[in-house]
Amino acid sequence: MRLRAGFTLIxxxxxxxxxxxxLTGLYSMLERQRASNRMLARHLExxxxxxRTMRLLYLDILSSDGNITLGSDEFSHICIHSTSNSxxxxxxxxxxxxxxxxxxxxxxxxxxxxxxxxxxxDRFHSDSxxxxxxxxxxYRSKDSYLIVAGEKGxxxxxxxxxxxxxxxxxxxxxxxxxxxxxxxxxxxxADGSNRD
Numbered sequence: 001m002r003l004r005a006g007f008t009l010i011x012x013x014x015x016x017x018x019x020x021x022x023l024t025g026l027y028s029m030l031e032r033q034r035a036s037n038r039m040l041a042r043h044l045e046x047x048x049x050x051x052r053t054m055r056l057l058y059l060d061i062l063s064s065d066g067n068i069t070l071g072s073d074e075f076s077h078i079c080i081h082s083t084s085n086s087x088x089x090x091x092x093x094x095x096x097x098x099x100x101x102x103x104x105x106x107x108x109x110x111x112x113x114x115x116x117x118x119x120x121x122d123r124f125h126s127d128s129x130x131x132x133x134x135x136x137x138x139y140r141s142k143d144s145y146l147i148v149a150g151e152k153g154x155x156x157x158x159x160x161x162x163x164x165x166x167x168x169x170x171x172x173x174x175x176x177x178x179x180x181x182x183x184x185x186x187x188x189x190a191d192g193s194n195r196d
Contacts (some may be wrong), residue, residue, distance in 0.1 A: 010013040046154070053129040053188050054149065056108065059085040059094045061145055066166045068145075071116065076138040079098045079116060097136075104133045106149070117140060 007015075061078075063066070063085040071077045077098035086093045087110060094114035099106055111124030118124070132152040139146040143165050150156030 007038075008102060048132060050151070050154070050157060053106070054147075054159060056085075056129075057097060057147060057149075058161060060097075060108075061147075061164060062163045064164065065166050068140075068164070068166075070138055070140055074101065075133070076090070077116060077134045077136075078138050079114060081113075087127070099133045099136050103131060104152075105129075105131045106133045106136060 005172060031099060036185065060080050060083050064080045064083040067081040069079045069081065071079075077096065079094065081094050081097040082092050084092055085095075085097055087108075090112075092112075093110050094111045094112055096114050096116055097106070098116065100111075108127045108129055109118075109124045110127075111122060114122060114124055116196045130151050134150045134152045135148065135156070136150075137148045139148075144162045146158070146160045148156060148158045
């Protein structure tokens with residue numbers, strides 16, 4: 001009986017063919033995993049950008065003094081006349097949010113004393129936040145705001161901000177002070193003395 005010292009050529013070719021099939025399968029699985037990871041990273045980045053955008057709008061409203069103007073045409077727009085939430089490090093600023101009509105980009109403007117429509121001498125910073133805005137709606141009820149925003153083909157965002165009280169106008173403040181003074185000066189009917 002003769003002893004074998006190695007592998008035959010056929011055995012080597014069969015093992016190389018099997019190894020190449022296994023490696024091809026592993027490589028295709030690895031490519032699918034990479035594509036899935038890229039898609040997930042892109043989705044997370046988009047979601048993170050949208051989350052930051054909505055958080056910025058939330059903080060703009062929450063940090064305001066309550067002097068807020070809403071408007072609506074195809075999309076809503078909001079102007080916050082005084083907020084302490086400045087992206088650019090300024091103190092109290094005005095902020096306006098609106099959707100451009102041409103490319104439907106949600107835009108945030110930050111400056112001082114901003115009002116829509118803008119004038120040629122207004123100075124402001126402009127940030128385009130997300131594109132292909134499908135809807136941007138803002139609803140107000142007494143001291144609450146409901147904001148609904150969404151990009152085309154993506155999950156909509158909705159959040160509410162409560163406790164935003166409109167400031168009392170100067171004329172109303174003066175009238176209230178006059179009424180308070182008059183009440184103090186009223187004569188107490190029981191003893192005829194002042195209420196002071």
